[in-house]
Amino acid sequence: MVKSRRRPESEIELPAIGAPAQRALASVGVTRLEELPRFSEDELMELHGFGPKALRILKEALREQGLSLSGDR
Secondary structure: OOOOOOOOOOOOEOOOOOHHHHHHHHHOOOOEHHHHHHOOHHHHHOOOOOOHHHHHHHHHHHHHOOOOOOOOO
16 A cells, blocks of 8 residues: 655645746746745846736735745735
C-alpha cells in the first residue's frame, strides 16, 4: 500500500490563476502561496506571462492568510 504524503496545513496552494502565470511562478520556484512574500510586485510583473489579474488574485489570497508581498504593508 502506498501512503500519500500529507502536507502540513501551513502549505497553502496557489489560487486559480492562468496557466502562463503559473508557469511564470514555477520558473522562479514558486508553487505554494507562502513562497510569494519573498517577491515584490515589480519582480512578479517582470515575469513573462505574469500580469495584473494574476497579481490581484494572489494579493487577495495572501491578504486572506495574513501575508503580503515584499515591500507591501
